[in-house]
Amino acid sequence: MHLEKVPGTVLPLDEYAEGTFGSIEPALRLSGGFSLSQVCSLTGLEPTTIQNWIKRGWVAKPVNKKYAERQISRILIINALRDALSLEQIVGLLARINGSVEDKSDDIIAESKLFDCLCKGMKRICASADVSDDSFRRVSELLLEDFSGTDSGKELLKESLRAMMTACCAALLKKESDALIRNVQVK
Secondary structure, eight states: OOOOBOTTSSSBGGGSOSSHHHHHHHHHHHHTSBOHHHHHHHHOOOHHHHHHHHHTTSSOOOBTTBBOHHHHHHHHHHHHHTTTSOHHHHHHHHHHHHOOTTOGGGOSSOHHHHHHHHHHHHHHHHHHTOOSHHHHHHHHHHHTTTOOSOHHHHHHHHHHHHHHHHHHHHHHHHHHHHHHHHHHHHO
C-alpha cells in the first residue's frame, strides 16, 4: 500500500514533513487565511462542494471570505475520509470529537492537530505495510501519548483516530484493487 499524497490534499507526500499542517500554516498565517480558490487548489475539491459543506453546517463559515486553520483542517479531514466513509459518518465522528463547528470551547483537540495525527499515522502505517487493527491501535496510542486532555477524551481520540486510519487505508486499498483489476482486464 502506497501513500502518494498528503491525505485530503493534492500535495505530494514526499515534499511535506510529518507535521503536515505545520507546512501549510505559515502561508495561512501570512495571508490571513486562504480564499476559496486556494482551498480548492489545496484539496482538489470543487468550490460548490466546499460551499455545500458550509451550507450543511459541516464546516464553519469563512470570515471575510477567508478560510482559517480550523476550517481548512476540517475540510482536509473530511476530504481524506470521504472515499471510505459517508459524509454523515465523517461529520458525526468529528462532532463526537469536537462538538459544534462554530465553537472551539467544546473541542477535545485542535482540528489541525487531529489532521496532523491522521497524516503521521497514515505515513507510519504505509511505511510498515501492516494494516492490522493492532497496528492501528499501536500507532494511535503512540501519536496520542502526550495528549494532555482527560482520560475519556484520550480514549475517544484513540478510537476515532484508529477508525480514521482504517478508513484511509481502506480507500487506498480500494484504489490499488481498482488499478489491478483494470490491468487484468486490459490484458
